[in-house]
Amino acid sequence: MTSRLMKSFTVAVFSLFSFIISVPSFAKEGEGDKKEGFNAQKIIFGHILDAHEFHFFDIINKDGSHTPVGIPLPVILYSPQKGFDVFMSSKFHHGEHDHDGYRLLTEEHIEELTKEGVDIKKEGLNPGKIVPVGADGKIDHSVAVYDFSLTRNVVQMFLALALLVWIMISIANRYKKGYGVKTAPTGMQNLMEPIIAFVRDEVAKPNLGNRWEKYLPYLLTVFFFILINNIFGLIPGTANVTGNIAFTVVLGLISLVVIVASSRKYYWGHIFNPPGMPLGIKFILVPVEILSFFIRPMALIIRLFANMVAGHIIIICLISLIFIFASLNQYAGWGTSIFSIAFTIFIYFIEILVAFIQAFIFSMLTAVFIGQAFEEPHHDAHAAAH
Amino acid sequence: MDFFLLEAVANAGGAVGAGLAAMGAGIGVGQIGKGAVEAIARQPEALNDIRSNMILTAALVEGAALFAIIVGFLAMVL
Numbered sequence: 001m002t003s004r005l006m007k008s009f010t011v012a013v014f015s016l017f018s019f020i021i022s023v024p025s026f027a028k029e030g031e032g033d034k035k036e037g038f039n040a041q042k043i044i045f046g047h048i049l050d051a052h053e054f055h056f057f058d059i060i061n062k063d064g065s066h067t068p069v070g071i072p073l074p075v076i077l078y079s080p081q082k083g084f085d086v087f088m089s090s091k092f093h094h095g096e097h098d099h100d101g102y103r104l105l106t107e108e109h110i111e112e113l114t115k116e117g118v119d120i121k122k123e124g125l126n127p128g129k130i131v132p133v134g135a136d137g138k139i140d141h142s143v144a145v146y147d148f149s150l151t152r153n154v155v156q157m158f159l160a161l162a163l164l165v166w167i168m169i170s171i172a173n174r175y176k177k178g179y180g181v182k183t184a185p186t187g188m189q190n191l192m193e194p195i196i197a198f199v200r201d202e203v204a205k206p207n208l209g210n211r212w213e214k215y216l217p218y219l220l221t222v223f224f225f226i227l228i229n230n231i232f233g234l235i236p237g238t239a240n241v242t243g244n245i246a247f248t249v250v251l252g253l254i255s256l257v258v259i260v261a262s263s264r265k266y267y268w269g270h271i272f273n274p275p276g277m278p279l280g281i282k283f284i285l286v287p288v289e290i291l292s293f294f295i296r297p298m299a300l301i302i303r304l305f306a307n308m309v310a311g312h313i314i315i316i317c318l319i320s321l322i323f324i325f326a327s328l329n330q331y332a333g334w335g336t337s338i339f340s341i342a343f344t345i346f347i348y349f350i351e352i353l354v355a356f357i358q359a360f361i362f363s364m365l366t367a368v369f370i371g372q373a374f375e376e377p378h379h380d381a382h383a384a385a386h
Numbered sequence: 387m388d389f390f391l392l393e394a395v396a397n398a399g400g401a402v403g404a405g406l407a408a409m410g411a412g413i414g415v416g417q418i419g420k421g422a423v424e425a426i427a428r429q430p431e432a433l434n435d436i437r438s439n440m441i442l443t444a445a446l447v448e449g450a451a452l453f454a455i456i457v458g459f460l461a462m463v464l
Contacts, residue, residue, distance in 0.1 A: 202438060299449040306452040361445045368442065 038327050040320040042107065047316055048240055048309060050151045051128055052089035052104065056237045068094055073155055076148040077102060077130065089149075102145070103133045113139075152239040153247070160228045160241070167192065168224070199223050199363060207367040215370055218258060222251065223363040230308065230355035234348070242358075243308035245301070252301035255366045259297075263373035275377075296369055300362060307358050311351045318344045400462035407454030414447040 046055065055070040072090035079085075082101070091099040095106035103109070107127050114120055125131070132143035171189050175181055180189045199220055204212040229241045241247055269275065271289040274282060322340050326333025422440035426433055 202434070206435075206438060299446075299453070302452050302456055303445065303449050306456060310455075357441075361441065364438070364442060365445060 038320070038323045040317070040324060043320060044313055044316050048243060048312060049128065050153045050239065050244065052092075052130075052149060052151055054152050054155075054237060054239070073152060074150050075102075075130065076150065078146045078148060079132065079143055081143050082132075098133055098137075101132055101134075101140070101143075102130050103139075105129050105131060153241050153244055156232055156239045157229060157241050157247070160232045161225070164224055164228050195224075196220060203360070203364050203367050207364070207371040209371065211374065215258075215262075215367065219363045219367055222255070222366060223359050226251070226304065226362055227355060227359035230358060231352070233308065233312070234351055234355065240308065240312050242304060243312055245305050248301045248305045251304070251362070252297040255300060255369070256297040258366070259369050259373045262370050264376070266375065266377055267373045296365075300365055304358055304362055307354060311347070311354055315344055315347055315351065318347065397462050400458040400460075403458035403461065404455045407451045407458065410454075411447055411451030414451075415444050418444050418447065 052075060053070045053072045055068055058066040058068050060066055072088045075085075075087055075089050075091075077085040085100055085102070087099060089104070091097070092102075092104040095104040095109065105125060105127055110120060110125065110127055113125065118125070120126070130145065130147055130149075132140045132145050134140040167188060171192055174186070174189055179186055180193065185193050200212070200216060203223070204216045204219055208215050226242060229247075232238055233240050233242055271293060272286060274285050274289065277285060318340050322333055322337045325336040418440055422436050425436050429436075
């Protein structure tokens with residue numbers, strides 16, 4: 001008992017201490033935040049967020065200017081006034097030039113607009129957004145623009161999807177021809193068969209009872225789609241597809257639809273009229289059950305998103321450390337790079353593990369929720385299960 | 387209150403909140419791991435059941451922590 005008291009006391013003191021320490025240090029940072037040389041925040045968000053190009057690196061010219069190297073992607077815009085407009089994002093020259101009356105906002109544009117007194121947050125302007133500009137060089141508010149561009153997230157997702165479909169169809173054809181059914185599996189089958197069997201035996205069968213065959217295609221699709229996008233995102237220079245909230249929201253909503261579609265009467269009765277409860281407790285339990293109905297897919301969405309974003313940020317932060325130290329002193333930079341790179345490689349291997357674990361957890365939890373949705377009343381102590 | 391100080395307090399609050407959430411999740415996941423390892427030591431033949439339940443519970447704990455981290459992040463950004 002004493003040790004438990006001591007523990008909570010230590011936690012309380014430590015959190016109070018860290019709070020007091022952090023306030024003055026953060027206050028100082030707010031004043032001296034002017035960029036000088038290396039800006040880690042810009043690098044991190046440049047990687048995490050979506051963009052109109054694959055950006056690999058910058059070449060620093062002799063006069064100190066930067067030449068970005070990357071692959072431009074198509075920009076597809078529709079506006080009711082101007083009609084469709086399709087061109088490559090290289091036409092913007094990284095935001096330096098306007099094209100066809102459109103402008104790609106950059107950090108510099110945003111800074112200028114803030115100085116002019118435009119409310120950035122209220123107007124929804126952010127770096128990377130394409131806005132219409134008038135002849136006077138100002139943002140033209142009379143023109144509405146809908147951006148259907150193939151951004152790097154979209155392009156990378158399609159590439160991953162094409163690879164996945166190619167692998168799956170080729171091995172499916174092999175099985176149809178009899179390879180791997182009566183003989184030993186060959187080639188790519190050796191790689192995929194254990195994973196497919198793992199999803200079947202560990203995810204589908206234990207959670208879905210005798211209806212596992214019906215849901216196995218969905219679970220396998222979700223598993224491999226998340227897995228291949230996670231792994232593609234780990235290749236340096238690529239986009240962070242699974243760390244994009246829109247991507248995970250769509251996956252979570254599809255899971256919600258599957259859960260609702262496979263639900264039975266007992267599931268809804270469990271939410272709106274928990275069996276075997278006194279009336280007073282129902283008033284508390286029903287809102288909680290309704291909330292948990294929405295929180296389950298929310299948790300799926302946020303878990304995948306936050307895990308992938310956190311992993312990517314850690315890797316870039318470790319690499320950024322080299323340059324933060326190098327801006328203090330060149331030799332400090334070289335010294336840091338050894339530890340930094342060693343640690344980055346370590347985190348990289350952890351991230352490969354996380355790519356698998358997140359794909360597994362997403363499909364696993366989806367299977368659990370589906371299993372709950374079509375569960376029949378068969379035991380008395382079911383209320384304790386929640 | 388000075389604007390910069392306000393932002394600094396928001397940043398500090400977000401960081402401290404994320405840290406506390408990580409602490410709680412660490413304790414929770416540690417307890418799960420401890421329980422699972424003890425259970426496997428007692429009953430090695432139930433390894434598969436214990437492992438899948440362990441991962442599931444750890445995922446639920448981690449989900450709560452990630453909610454807190456996102457809230458902390460929003461406190462910084464908004």
